[in-house]
Amino acid sequence: xxxxxxxxxxxxxxxxxxxxxxxxxxxxxxxxxxxxxxxxxxxxxxxxxxxxxxxxxxxxxxxxxxxxxxxxxxxxxxxxxxxxxxxxxxxxxxxxxxxxxxxxxxxxxxxxxxxxxxxxxxxxxxxxxxxxxxxxxxxxxxxxxxxxxxxxxxxxxxxxxxxxxxxxxxxxxxxxxxxxxxxxxxxxxxxxxxxxxxxxxxxxxxxxxxxxxxxxxxxxxxxxxxxxxxxxxxxxxxxxxxxxxxxxxxxxxxxxxxxxxxxxxxxxxxxxxx
DNA sequence: AAGATGAACAACCGCGAGGAC
DNA sequence: TGTCCTCGCGGTTGTTCATCT
Numbered sequence: 522x523x524x525x526x527x528x529x530x531x532x533x534x535x536x537x538x539x540x541x542x543x544x545x546x547x548x549x550x551x552x553x554x555x556x557x558x559x560x561x562x563x564x565x566x567x568x569x570x571x572x573x574x575x576x577x578x579x580x581x582x583x584x585x586x587x588x589x590x591x592x593x594x595x596x597x598x599x600x601x602x603x604x605x606x607x608x609x610x611x612x613x614x615x616x617x618x619x620x621x622x623x624x625x626x627x628x629x630x631x632x633x634x635x636x637x638x639x640x641x642x643x644x645x646x647x648x649x650x651x652x653x654x655x656x657x658x659x660x661x662x663x664x665x666x667x668x669x670x671x672x673x674x675x676x677x678x679x680x681x682x683x684x685x686x687x688x689x690x691x692x693x694x695x696x697x698x699x700x701x702x703x704x705x706x707x708x709x710x711x712x713x714x715x716x717x718x719x720x721x722x723x724x725x726x727x728x729x730x731x732x733x734x735x736x737x738x739x740x741x742x743x744x745x746x747x748x749x750x751x752x753x754x755x756x757x758x759x760x761x762x763x764x765x766x767x768x769x770x771x772x773x774x775x776x777x778x779x780x781x782x783x784x785x786x787x788x789x790x791x792x793x794x795x
Numbered sequence: 796a797a798g799a800t801g802a803a804c805a806a807c808c809g810c811g812a813g814g815a816c
Numbered sequence: 817t818g819t820c821c822t823c824g825c826g827g828t829t830g831t832t833c834a835t836c837t
Binding site: 536537557558559571572575579608609610611612622623626 | 821822823824825826827830831832
Binding site for chain 1: 802803804805806807808
């Protein structure tokens with residue numbers, strides 16, 4: 522028996538989401554929480570498959586997303602985690618509150634890969650790239666002595682030491698080196714272990730580990746009020762624990778301007794003005 | 796100014812894991 | 817225990833925007 526399609530694709534819309542579709546999806550999740558994704562598009566009045574709705578929500582509409590480029594600190598964490606976990610983007614994302622696996626994957630492929638190659642490091646193995654025989658001469662003239670030494674230093678060292686490498690691309694001397702146990706373990710030993718889910722596990726990461734992702738108290742107060750309104754289910758509520766910066770979000774709510782708004786369906790009038 | 800090219804990122808596709816029955 | 821269904825993950829593609837010629 523062949524695999525069942527995730528949904529009936531006949532008549533379903535594909536491609537970029539419109540603001541109207543975003544509004545529908547957000548309003549539905551606001552009213553119902555995250556339930557069966559397969560049923561979401563039908564119930565929300567969307568001509569999308571459930572998978573598309575889930576991706577749109579997880580990667581773009583979730584209110585706890587931190588938009589914008591990854592900071593150098595986050596980049597370092599990604600590199601270090603990648604050296605330990607490989608291409609397990611969801612696992613890596615679970616250690617970076619407000620970041621999605623898709624975002625990290627894209628950033629890796631477009632930015633970090635190039636930086637590592639420029640440093641003479643294989644982005645897959647995190648080991649020094651063997652210089653091609655023919656290009657040795659060229660490399661010697663284009664790669665600085667420091668970088669060459671960096672590559673040599675990399676040989677045989679573990680991934681944690683990668684962060685110690687002094688390279689101008691990353692300015693590591695400006696950022697405290699973080700050890701794996703500091704990254705992987707929540708500071709509160711009673712905190713639940715992060716799960717593999719990128720959508721709901723970020724809340725279990727301690728914000729004092731990723732210092733630049735700490736929340737302002739006002740946001741916490743605001744969302745604790747929301748959480749007490751019983752609109753959100755447990756998983757959904759957790760996502761508000763690590764709210765970060767929304768200023769750069771395009772379709773995401775302007776939370777700064779909507780702070781006085783209560784999180785009921787009527788309060789999302791801001792979307793109607795978009 | 797216009798076309799070509801590359802970079803960045805959003806979205807899709809297929810597969811596997813895990814739960815329900 | 818086996819089958820089906822849903823969800824999540826990782827790889828890949830498509831689209832948009834910026835830069836170059």
